[in-house]
Amino acid sequence: MSFSWAKKYEPKHPFMKWMDERLPLPRLVYGAIGGGYPVPRNLNYFWNFGVLAGIFLMIQILTGIVLAMWYFSSVDGAFNSVEHIMRDVNAGWLIRYAHANGASFFFIVTYIHIFRGLYYGSYKAPRELVWMLGLVIYLLMMATAFMGYVLPWGQMSYWAAQVITGFFSAFPLIGEPLRVFLLGGYAPDQATLTRFFSLHYLLPFVIAGVVILHIWALHIPGSSNPTGVDVKDEKDTLPFHPFYTAKDGWFAAGFLALYAVVTFYAPNMLGHPDNYIPANPLSTPAHIVPEWYFLPFYAILKSFTVDFILPAKLWGVLAMFASILLLFFLPWLDKSPVRSGAYRPIFKRFFWILMVDVVILTWAGGAVPGPMVVAVSQVATLYYFLHFLVILPLIARYETPLPLPSSISESVLHGEAAESAPAGSRRRGGSVATAE
Amino acid sequence: MATQAQSAEGSQHTGANGDGVRRRDFLNVAAVSFAGVGTVAALAPLVVQMAPPADVLALSTTEVDISKIQPGQAIKAVWRKQPVFIRNLTPAEIKSANAVAMGDLRDPQSLAQRTKPGKANWLITLGVCTHLGCVPLGVGEGENRGPFGGYFCPCHGSAYDTAGRIRSGPAPLNLTVPEYSFLSPTTVQIG
Numbered sequence: 157m158s159f160s161w162a163k164k165y166e167p168k169h170p171f172m173k174w175m176d177e178r179l180p181l182p183r184l185v186y187g188a189i190g191g192g193y194p195v196p197r198n199l200n201y202f203w204n205f206g207v208l209a210g211i212f213l214m215i216q217i218l219t220g221i222v223l224a225m226w227y228f229s230s231v232d233g234a235f236n237s238v239e240h241i242m243r244d245v246n247a248g249w250l251i252r253y254a255h256a257n258g259a260s261f262f263f264i265v266t267y268i269h270i271f272r273g274l275y276y277g278s279y280k281a282p283r284e285l286v287w288m289l290g291l292v293i294y295l296l297m298m299a300t301a302f303m304g305y306v307l308p309w310g311q312m313s314y315w316a317a318q319v320i321t322g323f324f325s326a327f328p329l330i331g332e333p334l335r336v337f338l339l340g341g342y343a344p345d346q347a348t349l350t351r352f353f354s355l356h357y358l359l360p361f362v363i364a365g366v367v368i369l370h371i372w373a374l375h376i377p378g379s380s381n382p383t384g385v386d387v388k389d390e391k392d393t394l395p396f397h398p399f400y401t402a403k404d405g406w407f408a409a410g411f412l413a414l415y416a417v418v419t420f421y422a423p424n425m426l427g428h429p430d431n432y433i434p435a436n437p438l439s440t441p442a443h444i445v446p447e448w449y450f451l452p453f454y455a456i457l458k459s460f461t462v463d464f465i466l467p468a469k470l471w472g473v474l475a476m477f478a479s480i481l482l483l484f485f486l487p488w489l490d491k492s493p494v495r496s497g498a499y500r501p502i503f504k505r506f507f508w509i510l511m512v513d514v515v516i517l518t519w520a521g522g523a524v525p526g527p528m529v530v531a532v533s534q535v536a537t538l539y540y541f542l543h544f545l546v547i548l549p550l551i552a553r554y555e556t557p558l559p560l561p562s563s564i565s566e567s568v569l570h571g572e573a574a575e576s577a578p579a580g581s582r583r584r585g586g587s588v589a590t591a592e
Numbered sequence: 593m594a595t596q597a598q599s600a601e602g603s604q605h606t607g608a609n610g611d612g613v614r615r616r617d618f619l620n621v622a623a624v625s626f627a628g629v630g631t632v633a634a635l636a637p638l639v640v641q642m643a644p645p646a647d648v649l650a651l652s653t654t655e656v657d658i659s660k661i662q663p664g665q666a667i668k669a670v671w672r673k674q675p676v677f678i679r680n681l682t683p684a685e686i687k688s689a690n691a692v693a694m695g696d697l698r699d700p701q702s703l704a705q706r707t708k709p710g711k712a713n714w715l716i717t718l719g720v721c722t723h724l725g726c727v728p729l730g731v732g733e734g735e736n737r738g739p740f741g742g743y744f745c746p747c748h749g750s751a752y753d754t755a756g757r758i759r760s761g762p763a764p765l766n767l768t769v770p771e772y773s774f775l776s777p778t779t780v781q782i783g
Binding site: 315318319321322323325336337338339340341342343345347351437438439440441442443444458460461463467468469470472525526 | 648
């Protein structure tokens with residue numbers, strides 16, 4: 157683990173020495189997020205979002221534990237207990253809005269983190285397992301977010317539970333019994349609400365566990381970087397602390413300010429007003445849509461309207477699951493040896509087309525279904541699968557990448573040979589680029 | 593040493609190459625199998641508790657008074673916490689349902705197959721769209737009944753005809769006809 161020049165943990169205080177011989181926890185932290193973890197010196201700001209995702213996970217766990225002290229998981233009491241939190245509990249409105257918007261911001265930073273990985277080829281060898289563990293975290297986040305959305309037992313909560321468990325009824329033979337089993341009844345009711353609450357409380361801790369595996373797997377090869385070129389020597393890296401703790405720190409403060417602005421000034425911007433109506437099992441709201449972070453998948457689900465061998469409904473559900481599961485195979489679909497999109501002129505174009513495609517899917521997922529919306533989401537769905545299954549393998553085969561810098565430190569110095577080895581460049585701390 | 597043990601227990605030799613099964617291997621397999629079966633048995637209650645409990649199953653029949661429903665009107669009843677649509681079809685609606693060719697249907701069923709003999713005007717279906725379970729519109733006065741005059745699901749645009757059969761949109765099947773019987777001309781028991 158880590159590079160040979162990584163600084164060793166050397167406790168100075170007698171107590172820390174005593175501790176290190178018995179439980180080397182400070183040693184673990186020092187090697188993971190301290191001065192003992194060398195990080196490529198050329199990371200750009202897209203590399204800040206992993207730490208931010210960790211911060212939002214902690215915010216969600218903290219605010220969630222407090223909300224659970226006031227929330228009743230009963231179909232008669234849930235909605236009113238949420239209103240009680242909003243109106244009567246001291247600072248309850250703040251904690252609930254922080255939790256609801258915290259979920260949205262958790263997804264925002266996670267999506268940026270995922271797209272950064274897609275652009276810079278972070279999923280490629282030797283980081284395949286880092287990528288796959290990240291996808292497991294993402295799937296767990298989706299399950300957790302969905303179940304959390306059901307808990308207030310408003311109209312959108314109830315119909316989200318009905319529609320999403322309805323996905324399972326698409327499978328032949330076992331589908332309907334499976335749906336009834338998952339709900340604990342024929343329609344969402346007390347059994348559903350209580351089990352969702354239990355799992356919603358459990359899953360964040362499972363996520364935290366998988367995050368540890370994700371970071372562990374990352375720290376074997378070390379972080380990737382915008383050039384995609386492997387770290388060669390000490391000149392290419394900086395210790396995580398104080399360099400990246402400082403960079404992550406100020407950026408996190410800035411990003412949390414944005415989160416605070418939304419939480420205080422537009423707390424319902426990303427929600428649906430219908431969820432302030434108590435759940436009514438006999439009346440579906442006129443237009444139901446999931447939370448914004450699920451919209452692209454909802455568009456894929458809705459884009460299958462014609463039976464072809466299998467029923468359209470089953471196609472929609474299979475395509476929706478496949479759209480995420482195929483990402484597990486990405487390291488083997490994109491075989492280009494060049495990691496970074498910055499050196500892949502054709503890949504780069506198609507990456508941005510994919511981004512536009514995902515934006516179109518997001519729009520189509522939220523739009524009222526009509527012939528035009530369905531047609532648009534069909535084309536966008538087709539392109540999504542085409543990108544990963546056809547275009548990426550073809551680009552990897554036929555693209556001529558741009559010449560790579562011979563090292564990270566050379567790229568930092570824009571390849572000027574005279575500057576790549578200035579006197580005193582062994583000094584640590586970004587001084588290479590700015591000295592003299 | 594293992595070889596000596598095997599020759600001492602000659603009956604446990606297997607295979608021509610002398611890779612014998614030792615008494616200890618048998619004990620390992622037996623112990624792990626026993627523990628495995630025991631663990632599965634212990635986990636079973638944790639899984640079966642997920643299924644609908646007795647009180648939910650106990651709500652499996654509902655009686656509904658249908659005397660006040662005029663032709664052309666419909667009501668929503670509740671059965672197993674799910675909405676049930678009870679509709680008194682007009683002669684025109686029955687005629688339009690019977691006029692549809694079976695070949696045009698995604699899930700071919702005639703109106704007669706979906707109603708009780710002699711009660712063709714009473715269309716009783718679950719009010720649960722067979723796509724993803726939303727409640728279709730079309731029961732209340734003035735609600736959108738969709739292009740086929742039956743029910744219309746607002747979630748993903750599935751349209752049902754006057755016999756509650758799927759005609760367009762993503763839903764795969766007709767609205768489910770639950771088990772029911774007429775206890776009297778004005779009372780039905782659902783379930």
